[in-house]
Amino acid sequence: MIDPMRIGVPREIKAQEFRVGATPACVTGYVADGHEVLVESAAGEGAGFSDAAYVAAGAHVTKDAGETWAQDMVIKVKEPLPAEYPYLRQDQLLFTYLHLAAVPALADALMQAGTSAIAYETVEGQSGEFVCLSPMSAIAGRLSIQQGAKYLERPFGGRGVLLGGVPGVPRGHVIILGGGVVGTQAARMAVGLGADVTILDVSPRRLADLEELFGGRVQTLFATADNLATCLCRADLVVGAVLVPGAAAPKLIRREHLGLMQSGALIVDVAVDQGGCVETTQPTSHVEPVFTVDGIQHYCVANMPSAVARTATQALVSVTTPYGRRLAGQGLLAAIAADPGLERGLNVHAGGVTHPAVARALGVPQRPLAA
Numbered sequence: 512m513i514d515p516m517r518i519g520v521p522r523e524i525k526a527q528e529f530r531v532g533a534t535p536a537c538v539t540g541y542v543a544d545g546h547e548v549l550v551e552s553a554a555g556e557g558a559g560f561s562d563a564a565y566v567a568a569g570a571h572v573t574k575d576a577g578e579t580w581a582q583d584m585v586i587k588v589k590e591p592l593p594a595e596y597p598y599l600r601q602d603q604l605l606f607t608y609l610h611l612a613a614v615p616a617l618a619d620a621l622m623q624a625g626t627s628a629i630a631y632e633t634v635e636g637q638s639g640e641f642v643c644l645s646p647m648s649a650i651a652g653r654l655s656i657q658q659g660a661k662y663l664e665r666p667f668g669g670r671g672v673l674l675g676g677v678p679g680v681p682r683g684h685v686i687i688l689g690g691g692v693v694g695t696q697a698a699r700m701a702v703g704l705g706a707d708v709t710i711l712d713v714s715p716r717r718l719a720d721l722e723e724l725f726g727g728r729v730q731t732l733f734a735t736a737d738n739l740a741t742c743l744c745r746a747d748l749v750v751g752a753v754l755v756p757g758a759a760a761p762k763l764i765r766r767e768h769l770g771l772m773q774s775g776a777l778i779v780d781v782a783v784d785q786g787g788c789v790e791t792t793q794p795t796s797h798v799e800p801v802f803t804v805d806g807i808q809h810y811c812v813a814n815m816p817s818a819v820a821r822t823a824t825q826a827l828v829s830v831t832t833p834y835g836r837r838l839a840g841q842g843l844l845a846a847i848a849a850d851p852g853l854e855r856g857l858n859v860h861a862g863g864v865t866h867p868a869v870a871r872a873l874g875v876p877q878r879p880l881a882a
């Protein structure tokens with residue numbers, strides 16, 4: 512039995528990040544387990560959870576961000592930003608999204624500080640699924656079509672195409688690169704709007720599953736260079752939804768491909784958090800979500816689910832909190848020893864990168880977890 516933990520929940524400081532790492536209902540659970548929870552004032556405001564609700568659930572509230580970072584375990588949503596690096600330290604367990612392959616400076620900061628960092632996005636469930644990534648992917652996939660439909664409208668800089676068309680007028684063409692969770696949910700929304708939908712993937716198994724799921728309402732294609740080029744010529748909206756776990760996203764659309772596309776077409780690169788699957792992708796925020804390169808609008812918001820912060824927070828904490836309670840109750844080493852899927856979540860420990868794919872992507876040696 513280990514000592515109860517002191518848990519900190521800082522307010523997110525990323526631009527337009529409205530989610531929070533723990534809700535008052537999560538606090539109730541941690542407190543019932545005997546832990547202490549310190550929440551930064553206004554941390555839950557953007558998702559509709561007041562300081563008073565946290566206090567009623569048994570948390571303490573502080574205006575000092577540093578105090579929340581000084582606790583044994585820090586629960587967040589997004590990766591620490593440079594302003595937060597000074598808070599990283601040894602004997603600190605950080606539980607949050609990290610996407611280290613896209614942010615080598617953060618990997619360095621975590622290693623130098625000696626922080627133990629578990630990345631939500633590499634925690635695996637019993638069948639190897641990315642259990643803490645998929646609810647956010649489902650939301651981002653659905654939003655990609657909602658946002659895509661908006662930015663195809665003329666007043667938003669688009670080519671003035673209605674995805675569903677109308678009788679006698681062609682439907683909009685939606686091309687989805689990667690038919691995993693984001694891609695499937697994007698396809699669901701696009702099909703629901705009446706668009707003409709094509710999904711490209713490298714996995715024959717995934718393509719077969721998609722055929723089964725959509726029953727002929729979407730076109731599935733192998734993600735070959737030829738198929739991609741043909742699709743880009745007629746695309747109104749391209750959704751980038753590929754993932755190579757732990758690694759930077761492959762650049763499937765190169766700058767010269769933009770010349771194949773129709774002027775005013777739109778790319779929503781959801782994979783931007785892993786560096787993006789489009790060469791011209793640059794991360795954007797909800798404040799200024801789009802930019803144009805060679806006549807093609809790019810929407811590259813790295814924290815899309817924050818736009819629907821209440822839904823997203825509830826979906827996120829429902830998958831992360833059971834792990835958080837095990838980490839707090841058993842301690843890091845016992846909790847990961849009992850669950851190999853949670854061990855896959857550990858990205859940095861004792862000054863080294865422990866996750867093999869993340870180490871490969873960063874070009875650093877993988878540090879095996881000491882016995």
Ligand SMILES: NC(=O)c1ccc[n+]([C@@H]2O[C@H](COP(=O)([O-])OP(=O)(O)OC[C@H]3O[C@@H](n4cnc5c(N)ncnc54)[C@H](O)[C@@H]3O)[C@@H](O)[C@H]2O)c1
Binds near residue numbers: 644690785
């Ligand atoms: N921007 C955001 O706010 C946000 C939110 C959630 C998820 N994401 C990101 O979206 C991306 C997709 O996530 P997911 O949960 O759908 O992943 P997933 O693992 O469920 O699906 C990824 C799919 O990409 C396919 N793929 C891999 N390489 C490919 C290639 N070269 N060509 C075509 N397909 C390829 C895989 O076969 C798989 O089907 C990830 O980078 C994830 O981090 C971003």
